[in-house]
Amino acid sequence: MVTIKSKQEIEKMREACKVAYLTQKAVEEAIRPGVSTWELDKIAENTMRANGAIPAEKGYPSGVKGVPPFPGSICASVNDEIIHGIPSKNTILKEGDIVSVDLVAYKNGFNGDCARTYTVGKVDSETKRLVDITKQAFFEGIKYAKKGNRIGDVCHAIGEFVKKNGFSIVKEFQGHGIGRQMHEDPGIPNYGKEGRGIRLEPGMTLAIEPMVIYGSDGILQLEDGWTIITEDGSNAAHYENTILITENEPEILTIL
Numbered sequence: 001m002v003t004i005k006s007k008q009e010i011e012k013m014r015e016a017c018k019v020a021y022l023t024q025k026a027v028e029e030a031i032r033p034g035v036s037t038w039e040l041d042k043i044a045e046n047t048m049r050a051n052g053a054i055p056a057e058k059g060y061p062s063g064v065k066g067v068p069p070f071p072g073s074i075c076a077s078v079n080d081e082i083i084h085g086i087p088s089k090n091t092i093l094k095e096g097d098i099v100s101v102d103l104v105a106y107k108n109g110f111n112g113d114c115a116r117t118y119t120v121g122k123v124d125s126e127t128k129r130l131v132d133i134t135k136q137a138f139f140e141g142i143k144y145a146k147k148g149n150r151i152g153d154v155c156h157a158i159g160e161f162v163k164k165n166g167f168s169i170v171k172e173f174q175g176h177g178i179g180r181q182m183h184e185d186p187g188i189p190n191y192g193k194e195g196r197g198i199r200l201e202p203g204m205t206l207a208i209e210p211m212v213i214y215g216s217d218g219i220l221q222l223e224d225g226w227t228i229i230t231e232d233g234s235n236a237a238h239y240e241n242t243i244l245i246t247e248n249e250p251e252i253l254t255i256l
């Protein structure tokens with residue numbers, strides 16, 4: 001069921017999303033060669049708690065027997081890791097790396113979700129292009145995130161833009177509705193057909209998140225049961241915001 005948020009609920013969503021945004025800013029400031037993803041995790045957790053939120057990803061159940069809940073406050077996925085990377089003292093960023101940080105702030109009963117891929121020092125031009133196109137894919141998609149359009153219009157725009165630029169979409173994971181739950185209906189794949197799926201209505205809050213691979217679209221999961229990597233070893237990028245469907249243009253809640 002797709003939930004339509006009331007005015008009061010939207011104000012609470014705004015609060016959670018603001019903390020998610022501020023947390024990304026704090027993480028971004030700390031990105032440099034020599035920093036570990038564990039340190040980024042601590043910065044994120046401290047920022048959320050200082051702003052009255054908790055990291056919703058910490059303790060998130062895997063849903064798979066024998067795989068423990070997610071241990072981090074953020075997902076930190078480096079280079080060929082696409083999503084769900086586990087922060088670690090042993091994962092130290094170096095010049096030329098990229099790191100995707102996906103985080104969810106939970107405040108006053110609501111979730112705010114956003115992801116960014118950061119470049120560490122100077123990266124090569126093709127890696128930079130991957131990061132830029134992934135971000136741009138989000139903005140191409142939300143041009144269609146308007147009252148009366150279908151969710152498939154958004155999915156299609158993202159997928160076509162990525163394809164046109166020669167990269168691959170991750171098909172096994174997708175964006176989602178968001179609100180009281182981190183993951184609500186509808187699922188929002190990063191590819192699809194125009195005119196398909198639910199009709200967008202004011203009050204819907206959606207996490208739209210292109211996940212893009214430089215090379216081919218195969219993925220693998222590491223033995224930790226969480227980390228998703230590219231099969232061909234090429235880099236991947238991720239960009240996400242929580243948006244609100246309105247009477248007019250969509251509002252991006254996780255950018256202030």
Ligand code: MG
Pocket residue numbers: 102103104113114115207209240
């Ligand atoms: Mg996310």
